[in-house]
Amino acid sequence: MxxxxxxxSVSQKNALKSVGRIAGKTLLLxxxxxxxxxxxxxxxxxxxxxxxNELLPGRQRLPYGDHPQKSFNLSxxxxxxxxxxxxxxxxxxxxxxxxxxxxxxxxAWGFLLxxxxxxxxxxxxxxxxxxxxxxxxxxxxxYPVMSLTKDLLLLSYGLQYDPDMIVWPVTLESMPADKxxxxxxxxxxxxxxxxxxxxxxxxxDVQSVEWVEPTLWERxxxxxxxxxxxxxxLQLYGxxxxxxxxxxxxxxxxxxxxxxxxxxxxxxxxxxDLMESDLAFDVLNAGIKMSGDVPLLIINEPMFISRGExxxxxxxxxxxxxxYDGYRVLMDxxxxxxxxxxxxxxxxxxxxxxxxxxxxxxxxxxxLFARLVLDSILELxxxxxxx
Numbered sequence: 001m002x003x004x005x006x007x008x009s010v011s012q013k014n015a016l017k018s019v020g021r022i023a024g025k026t027l028l029l030x031x032x033x034x035x036x037x038x039x040x041x042x043x044x045x046x047x048x049x050x051x052x053n054e055l056l057p058g059r060q061r062l063p064y065g066d067h068p069q070k071s072f073n074l075s076x077x078x079x080x081x082x083x084x085x086x087x088x089x090x091x092x093x094x095x096x097x098x099x100x101x102x103x104x105x106x107x108a109w110g111f112l113l114x115x116x117x118x119x120x121x122x123x124x125x126x127x128x129x130x131x132x133x134x135x136x137x138x139x140x141x142x143y144p145v146m147s148l149t150k151d152l153l154l155l156s157y158g159l160q161y162d163p164d165m166i167v168w169p170v171t172l173e174s175m176p177a178d179k180x181x182x183x184x185x186x187x188x189x190x191x192x193x194x195x196x197x198x199x200x201x202x203x204x205d206v207q208s209v210e211w212v213e214p215t216l217w218e219r220x221x222x223x224x225x226x227x228x229x230x231x232x233x234l235q236l237y238g239x240x241x242x243x244x245x246x247x248x249x250x251x252x253x254x255x256x257x258x259x260x261x262x263x264x265x266x267x268x269x270x271x272x273d274l275m276e277s278d279l280a281f282d283v284l285n286a287g288i289k290m291s292g293d294v295p296l297l298i299i300n301e302p303m304f305i306s307r308g309e310x311x312x313x314x315x316x317x318x319x320x321x322x323x324y325d326g327y328r329v330l331m332d333x334x335x336x337x338x339x340x341x342x343x344x345x346x347x348x349x350x351x352x353x354x355x356x357x358x359x360x361x362x363x364x365x366x367x368l369f370a371r372l373v374l375d376s377i378l379e380l381x382x383x384x385x386x387x
Contacts, residue, residue: 047080047231050089056238058087059247060115061140062154063234070249072240076230077188077212079157085234088139088161098134100377101141101158103151104169107301107359108142110366112250117363119169122370123377130381136374138167145183146174148283149204153185153192155287159294165380166291167373168284169301171359172327173318175279176268181209188212200286203277254356258317259308267323274326281334288340295380300331300344302361302369304354316358343376345369 052058062082065073076082083089093099102108102120110118116125120140128136141158143150151168158166173179181204186193190211197206241247270278288296304316314320328344335342353365361369 044078044080046228047078047082048084050081050084051235051238052085053087053090056242058090059085059238059241060087060121061109061118061247062086062143064109064144065248067249068233068237071247072237072244073247074230074233074237076227076234077185078227078231079153079185079189079192081231081234083157085238086139086141088141088158093162096134097137098130098165098381099161099163100136100138100165100167101155101161101163102138102167102169103155103158104142104301105146105151105171105174105359106142106144106357107171107361108169109140109144110142110248111144111357111360112254112355113248113361113363113366114250115245115247117366119366119370119373122367123374126370126374128374128378130378134164136377139163143185145185146171147179147181147183147186148174148280148287149180149193149196149202150183150186152196152200152283152287152290153189155290156192156196159290163294165377166287166294166296167299167377168287168296169299169373170284171301171303171318172279172324173359175281175327176270177204177278177280178268180204180280180283181206184212196286200282200289202286203280203282257304257354257357257360259306261306261308261310261314261317263310263313265313265320265322267320270323272322272326274323274330276330276334279327279330281330284334284340285338288338295341297376297380298335298340298342299373299376300328300342300346301359302345302347302349302365304351304358305347307351318358341380345372348372 063073063085064075065071066075068074108119115121118140120138123136123138126136130136139158139161141154143154148170151170151174155166180202181187181193187209190213194206196202197204284298303319305311306314306316312321315324328346331342331344334340349361349365349368353362353368354360355362
Protein backbone atom coordinates (compact mmCIF):
# COMPACT_ATOMS: atom_id res chain seq x y z
CA MET A 1 0.00 0.00 0.00
CA UNK A 2 1.47 3.32 -1.02
CA UNK A 3 1.37 6.13 1.51
CA UNK A 4 0.78 9.46 -0.09
CA UNK A 5 2.89 12.28 1.44
CA UNK A 6 1.40 15.64 2.04
CA UNK A 7 2.86 17.94 -0.66
CA UNK A 8 3.01 20.75 1.84
CA SER A 9 5.04 18.57 4.26
CA VAL A 10 7.46 17.56 1.50
CA SER A 11 7.91 21.18 0.56
CA GLN A 12 8.66 22.13 4.15
CA LYS A 13 11.24 19.34 4.48
CA ASN A 14 12.95 20.37 1.27
CA ALA A 15 12.99 23.97 2.42
CA LEU A 16 14.58 22.96 5.72
CA LYS A 17 17.19 20.91 3.92
CA SER A 18 17.93 23.86 1.65
CA VAL A 19 18.26 26.18 4.62
CA GLY A 20 20.52 23.67 6.32
CA ARG A 21 22.74 23.40 3.27
CA ILE A 22 22.96 27.18 3.00
CA ALA A 23 23.71 27.50 6.70
CA GLY A 24 26.38 24.80 6.48
CA LYS A 25 28.04 26.40 3.47
CA THR A 26 27.89 29.79 5.15
CA LEU A 27 29.48 28.41 8.31
CA LEU A 28 32.15 26.63 6.27
CA LEU A 29 32.87 29.82 4.33
CA UNK A 30 33.00 31.82 7.57
CA UNK A 31 35.48 29.36 9.10
CA UNK A 32 37.55 29.29 5.92
CA UNK A 33 37.73 33.10 5.68
CA UNK A 34 38.70 33.35 9.34
CA UNK A 35 41.36 30.66 8.94
CA UNK A 36 42.84 32.36 5.87
CA UNK A 37 42.79 35.71 7.70
CA UNK A 38 44.50 34.15 10.73
CA UNK A 39 47.23 32.56 8.63
CA UNK A 40 47.76 35.65 6.49
CA UNK A 41 47.04 38.10 9.34
CA UNK A 42 47.07 41.29 7.23
CA UNK A 43 46.66 43.64 10.18
CA UNK A 44 49.59 45.82 9.14
CA UNK A 45 48.38 46.02 5.56
CA UNK A 46 44.90 46.95 6.79
CA UNK A 47 46.38 49.62 9.04
CA UNK A 48 47.91 51.33 6.02
CA UNK A 49 44.43 51.77 4.55
CA UNK A 50 43.25 55.08 5.92
CA UNK A 51 40.69 57.79 5.28
CA UNK A 52 43.19 60.29 6.65
CA ASN A 53 45.24 62.31 4.17
CA GLU A 54 42.76 61.19 1.48
CA LEU A 55 39.18 61.95 2.48
CA LEU A 56 40.14 63.58 5.78
CA PRO A 57 43.04 65.78 6.92
CA GLY A 58 45.88 64.01 8.69
CA ARG A 59 46.11 64.30 12.44
CA GLN A 60 48.77 66.60 13.87
CA ARG A 61 49.73 64.16 16.62
CA LEU A 62 49.59 60.39 16.98
CA PRO A 63 46.27 58.89 18.11
CA TYR A 64 45.90 58.71 21.87
CA GLY A 65 42.85 59.17 24.08
CA ASP A 66 41.05 57.69 27.07
CA HIS A 67 37.66 59.26 26.32
CA PRO A 68 37.04 58.71 22.60
CA GLN A 69 33.54 60.20 22.54
CA LYS A 70 34.85 63.48 23.96
CA SER A 71 38.29 63.59 22.39
CA PHE A 72 37.39 62.18 18.95
CA ASN A 73 40.53 60.13 19.43
CA LEU A 74 41.55 56.78 20.88
CA SER A 75 44.56 54.74 21.86
CA UNK A 76 45.39 51.75 19.69
CA UNK A 77 48.46 49.63 19.08
CA UNK A 78 48.47 49.23 15.30
CA UNK A 79 51.53 51.32 14.42
CA UNK A 80 50.71 51.34 10.71
CA UNK A 81 47.23 52.73 11.40
CA UNK A 82 48.65 55.32 13.80
CA UNK A 83 51.15 56.64 11.27
CA UNK A 84 48.70 56.43 8.37
CA UNK A 85 46.40 58.79 10.29
CA UNK A 86 49.19 61.34 10.86
CA UNK A 87 49.76 64.36 8.61
CA UNK A 88 53.30 63.11 8.05
CA UNK A 89 51.83 60.45 5.74
CA UNK A 90 50.12 63.08 3.60
CA UNK A 91 52.46 62.83 0.63
CA UNK A 92 56.02 63.53 -0.53
CA UNK A 93 58.05 66.10 1.36
CA UNK A 94 57.76 69.56 -0.22
CA UNK A 95 61.01 70.86 -1.69
CA UNK A 96 60.84 74.03 0.40
CA UNK A 97 60.40 72.16 3.71
CA UNK A 98 63.09 71.52 6.33
CA UNK A 99 61.46 68.53 7.99
CA UNK A 100 61.95 67.95 11.72
CA UNK A 101 60.58 64.96 13.61
CA UNK A 102 59.75 65.52 17.28
CA UNK A 103 59.70 62.41 19.47
CA UNK A 104 59.28 62.16 23.22
CA UNK A 105 56.76 61.75 26.01
CA UNK A 106 53.44 63.39 26.91
CA UNK A 107 55.07 66.83 27.12
CA ALA A 108 56.07 66.54 23.44
CA TRP A 109 52.65 65.16 22.51
CA GLY A 110 51.05 68.08 24.35
CA PHE A 111 49.01 66.77 27.26
CA LEU A 112 46.32 69.28 28.34
CA LEU A 113 47.21 71.45 25.35
CA UNK A 114 45.06 72.12 22.29
CA UNK A 115 46.83 71.03 19.15
CA UNK A 116 47.72 74.63 18.23
CA UNK A 117 49.62 75.08 21.53
CA UNK A 118 51.82 72.00 21.31
CA UNK A 119 55.59 72.36 21.04
CA UNK A 120 55.59 71.42 17.35
CA UNK A 121 52.74 73.79 16.46
CA UNK A 122 54.34 76.69 18.34
CA UNK A 123 57.64 76.17 16.50
CA UNK A 124 55.84 75.98 13.16
CA UNK A 125 53.98 79.22 13.90
CA UNK A 126 57.25 81.16 13.84
CA UNK A 127 57.68 80.38 10.13
CA UNK A 128 61.46 80.32 10.43
CA UNK A 129 63.79 79.25 7.65
CA UNK A 130 67.18 77.57 7.49
CA UNK A 131 70.07 79.12 5.50
CA UNK A 132 69.06 77.52 2.19
CA UNK A 133 65.60 79.09 2.42
CA UNK A 134 63.57 76.03 3.42
CA UNK A 135 60.91 76.55 6.08
CA UNK A 136 61.25 74.69 9.37
CA UNK A 137 58.30 72.31 9.77
CA UNK A 138 58.10 70.13 12.88
CA UNK A 139 55.99 66.96 12.95
CA UNK A 140 54.78 65.76 16.34
CA UNK A 141 55.56 62.08 16.96
CA UNK A 142 55.47 62.37 20.74
CA TYR A 143 53.43 59.81 22.65
CA PRO A 144 52.17 60.01 26.27
CA VAL A 145 54.27 57.28 27.86
CA MET A 146 57.67 57.68 29.51
CA SER A 147 60.13 55.23 27.97
CA LEU A 148 63.12 55.88 25.72
CA THR A 149 62.54 52.51 24.04
CA LYS A 150 59.02 53.62 23.10
CA ASP A 151 60.56 56.75 21.55
CA LEU A 152 63.02 54.58 19.64
CA LEU A 153 60.21 52.43 18.25
CA LEU A 154 58.31 55.49 16.98
CA LEU A 155 61.52 56.95 15.55
CA SER A 156 62.07 53.75 13.58
CA TYR A 157 58.74 54.37 11.85
CA GLY A 158 59.23 58.11 11.48
CA LEU A 159 62.52 57.82 9.60
CA GLN A 160 60.74 56.50 6.51
CA TYR A 161 59.37 60.03 5.98
CA ASP A 162 62.70 61.60 4.99
CA PRO A 163 63.43 63.94 7.93
CA ASP A 164 66.19 66.54 7.89
CA MET A 165 66.53 66.58 11.67
CA ILE A 166 65.21 64.81 14.78
CA VAL A 167 64.51 66.54 18.09
CA TRP A 168 64.30 64.28 21.14
CA PRO A 169 63.29 65.86 24.48
CA VAL A 170 64.08 63.43 27.29
CA THR A 171 63.81 63.33 31.05
CA LEU A 172 65.15 61.08 33.79
CA GLU A 173 61.82 59.30 34.36
CA SER A 174 62.08 57.80 30.86
CA MET A 175 65.48 56.23 31.51
CA PRO A 176 65.38 53.61 34.33
CA ALA A 177 65.44 49.95 33.25
CA ASP A 178 61.96 49.21 34.63
CA LYS A 179 60.43 51.84 32.32
CA UNK A 180 61.88 50.59 29.06
CA UNK A 181 59.54 47.75 28.09
CA UNK A 182 56.51 48.44 30.27
CA UNK A 183 54.37 50.62 27.92
CA UNK A 184 51.45 48.82 26.29
CA UNK A 185 52.40 50.12 22.86
CA UNK A 186 55.61 48.08 23.21
CA UNK A 187 54.11 44.92 24.70
CA UNK A 188 51.53 44.84 21.88
CA UNK A 189 54.27 45.06 19.22
CA UNK A 190 56.66 42.35 20.42
CA UNK A 191 58.40 41.55 17.15
CA UNK A 192 59.18 45.20 16.42
CA UNK A 193 60.70 45.58 19.86
CA UNK A 194 62.67 42.35 19.70
CA UNK A 195 64.10 43.44 16.36
CA UNK A 196 65.25 46.75 17.86
CA UNK A 197 66.75 45.03 20.90
CA UNK A 198 68.65 42.58 18.71
CA UNK A 199 69.82 45.09 16.11
CA UNK A 200 71.10 47.66 18.60
CA UNK A 201 72.03 45.23 21.38
CA UNK A 202 69.90 47.01 23.94
CA UNK A 203 70.44 46.06 27.56
CA UNK A 204 66.89 44.97 28.35
CA ASP A 205 65.47 41.62 29.41
CA VAL A 206 62.94 40.68 26.74
CA GLN A 207 62.35 37.34 28.48
CA SER A 208 60.82 38.99 31.52
CA VAL A 209 58.12 40.86 29.58
CA GLU A 210 54.54 39.62 29.26
CA TRP A 211 54.23 40.19 25.54
CA VAL A 212 50.77 40.41 24.01
CA GLU A 213 50.98 37.90 21.17
CA PRO A 214 47.69 36.80 19.60
CA THR A 215 46.71 33.16 19.57
CA LEU A 216 45.41 31.56 16.36
CA TRP A 217 41.86 32.39 17.45
CA GLU A 218 42.82 36.00 18.24
CA ARG A 219 44.30 36.30 14.76
CA UNK A 220 40.93 35.52 13.17
CA UNK A 221 38.39 38.19 12.22
CA UNK A 222 36.07 37.03 14.99
CA UNK A 223 38.73 36.69 17.67
CA UNK A 224 40.55 39.90 16.74
CA UNK A 225 37.48 42.05 16.30
CA UNK A 226 38.59 44.51 19.01
CA UNK A 227 41.67 45.57 17.05
CA UNK A 228 39.69 45.75 13.81
CA UNK A 229 37.00 47.79 15.54
CA UNK A 230 39.64 50.22 16.85
CA UNK A 231 40.97 50.69 13.32
CA UNK A 232 37.44 51.41 12.07
CA UNK A 233 36.66 53.75 14.96
CA LEU A 234 39.84 55.71 14.26
CA GLN A 235 38.58 56.35 10.73
CA LEU A 236 35.13 57.37 11.95
CA TYR A 237 36.46 59.72 14.63
CA GLY A 238 38.44 61.40 11.87
CA UNK A 239 35.25 62.99 10.61
CA UNK A 240 34.69 64.68 13.97
CA UNK A 241 38.38 65.61 14.23
CA UNK A 242 38.21 67.23 10.81
CA UNK A 243 35.07 69.17 11.74
CA UNK A 244 36.22 70.41 15.17
CA UNK A 245 40.02 70.21 15.40
CA UNK A 246 39.54 68.50 18.78
CA UNK A 247 41.78 65.51 19.48
CA UNK A 248 41.99 65.62 23.28
CA UNK A 249 39.47 65.89 26.10
CA UNK A 250 40.81 68.84 28.10
CA UNK A 251 38.89 69.31 31.37
CA UNK A 252 37.92 72.75 32.61
CA UNK A 253 39.79 72.06 35.86
CA UNK A 254 42.47 69.59 36.93
CA UNK A 255 44.61 68.74 39.93
CA UNK A 256 47.72 70.97 39.76
CA UNK A 257 51.24 69.53 39.91
CA UNK A 258 52.32 68.76 43.43
CA UNK A 259 54.02 71.63 45.29
CA UNK A 260 54.38 70.09 48.76
CA UNK A 261 56.33 66.87 48.49
CA UNK A 262 56.91 63.72 50.52
CA UNK A 263 59.96 63.32 52.73
CA UNK A 264 61.20 60.56 50.47
CA UNK A 265 64.53 60.16 48.68
CA UNK A 266 63.70 57.00 46.75
CA UNK A 267 63.87 56.69 42.98
CA UNK A 268 63.12 53.39 41.18
CA UNK A 269 65.01 51.30 43.74
CA UNK A 270 68.25 52.95 42.63
CA UNK A 271 70.95 54.02 45.03
CA UNK A 272 72.68 57.41 45.30
CA ASP A 273 75.67 57.99 43.05
CA LEU A 274 73.96 57.00 39.83
CA MET A 275 76.02 55.05 37.32
CA GLU A 276 75.71 54.94 33.55
CA SER A 277 74.46 51.35 33.78
CA ASP A 278 71.47 52.50 35.87
CA LEU A 279 69.98 54.41 32.95
CA ALA A 280 69.15 53.62 29.31
CA PHE A 281 72.00 55.50 27.65
CA ASP A 282 72.28 52.61 25.21
CA VAL A 283 68.84 53.54 23.86
CA LEU A 284 69.93 57.13 23.26
CA ASN A 285 72.97 55.82 21.41
CA ALA A 286 70.73 53.49 19.41
CA GLY A 287 68.60 56.47 18.33
CA ILE A 288 71.70 58.27 17.08
CA LYS A 289 72.89 55.19 15.19
CA MET A 290 69.42 54.64 13.73
CA SER A 291 69.28 58.24 12.51
CA GLY A 292 72.49 57.82 10.51
CA ASP A 293 73.35 61.06 8.71
CA VAL A 294 70.21 62.83 9.98
CA PRO A 295 71.23 65.17 12.84
CA LEU A 296 69.61 64.30 16.17
CA LEU A 297 69.23 66.93 18.89
CA ILE A 298 68.77 65.60 22.45
CA ILE A 299 67.15 68.01 24.90
CA ASN A 300 66.92 67.60 28.65
CA GLU A 301 63.36 68.89 28.79
CA PRO A 302 62.13 71.52 31.27
CA MET A 303 60.62 70.40 34.55
CA PHE A 304 58.77 71.94 37.47
CA ILE A 305 60.98 72.92 40.43
CA SER A 306 59.02 73.02 43.68
CA ARG A 307 59.49 75.61 46.39
CA GLY A 308 57.12 73.87 48.79
CA GLU A 309 57.48 71.46 51.68
CA UNK A 310 60.46 69.08 51.37
CA UNK A 311 61.65 70.84 48.22
CA UNK A 312 65.13 70.61 49.73
CA UNK A 313 64.80 66.82 49.31
CA UNK A 314 62.90 66.56 46.03
CA UNK A 315 62.66 68.84 43.01
CA UNK A 316 59.17 67.56 42.29
CA UNK A 317 56.95 64.49 42.48
CA UNK A 318 59.21 62.53 40.15
CA UNK A 319 62.70 63.35 41.33
CA UNK A 320 64.71 63.42 44.53
CA UNK A 321 67.50 65.93 44.14
CA UNK A 322 70.30 63.38 44.38
CA UNK A 323 68.90 61.36 41.46
CA TYR A 324 68.23 64.28 39.15
CA ASP A 325 71.52 66.01 39.89
CA GLY A 326 73.38 62.77 39.23
CA TYR A 327 71.45 62.28 35.99
CA ARG A 328 72.43 65.73 34.73
CA VAL A 329 76.09 65.03 35.48
CA LEU A 330 75.87 61.75 33.56
CA MET A 331 74.10 63.41 30.62
CA ASP A 332 76.82 66.04 30.37
CA UNK A 333 79.52 63.40 30.55
CA UNK A 334 77.90 61.10 27.99
CA UNK A 335 77.15 63.92 25.56
CA UNK A 336 80.76 65.11 25.66
CA UNK A 337 82.31 61.67 25.34
CA UNK A 338 79.94 60.61 22.53
CA UNK A 339 79.82 64.00 20.76
CA UNK A 340 76.04 64.26 21.04
CA UNK A 341 74.09 67.33 20.00
CA UNK A 342 72.73 68.03 23.47
CA UNK A 343 71.27 70.97 25.37
CA UNK A 344 70.08 71.11 28.96
CA UNK A 345 66.90 73.18 29.41
CA UNK A 346 65.82 71.68 32.73
CA UNK A 347 65.17 74.96 34.59
CA UNK A 348 64.21 77.44 31.86
CA UNK A 349 60.42 77.47 32.38
CA UNK A 350 58.96 79.39 35.38
CA UNK A 351 57.16 77.08 37.87
CA UNK A 352 53.68 78.63 37.31
CA UNK A 353 53.77 77.47 33.67
CA UNK A 354 53.49 73.78 34.61
CA UNK A 355 50.00 72.30 34.75
CA UNK A 356 49.08 68.90 36.19
CA UNK A 357 52.54 67.32 36.32
CA UNK A 358 56.19 68.26 36.57
CA UNK A 359 56.66 68.06 32.79
CA UNK A 360 53.36 69.30 31.30
CA UNK A 361 53.41 72.91 30.16
CA UNK A 362 50.84 75.66 29.84
CA UNK A 363 50.39 77.38 26.44
CA UNK A 364 52.71 80.18 27.61
CA UNK A 365 55.30 77.67 28.80
CA UNK A 366 55.00 75.80 25.52
CA UNK A 367 55.72 78.95 23.51
CA LEU A 368 58.78 79.78 25.63
CA PHE A 369 60.07 76.23 25.22
CA ALA A 370 59.38 76.38 21.48
CA ARG A 371 61.50 79.51 21.07
CA LEU A 372 64.43 77.87 22.83
CA VAL A 373 64.12 74.65 20.84
CA LEU A 374 63.90 76.58 17.57
CA ASP A 375 67.02 78.54 18.52
CA SER A 376 68.82 75.22 18.97
CA ILE A 377 67.53 73.83 15.66
CA LEU A 378 68.71 76.90 13.77
CA GLU A 379 72.04 76.89 15.55
CA LEU A 380 72.57 73.26 14.65
CA UNK A 381 72.05 74.02 10.95
CA UNK A 382 74.18 77.14 11.10
CA UNK A 383 71.58 79.89 11.41
CA UNK A 384 71.17 82.64 13.99
CA UNK A 385 68.55 83.02 16.70
CA UNK A 386 65.02 84.08 15.78
CA UNK A 387 63.84 87.60 16.49
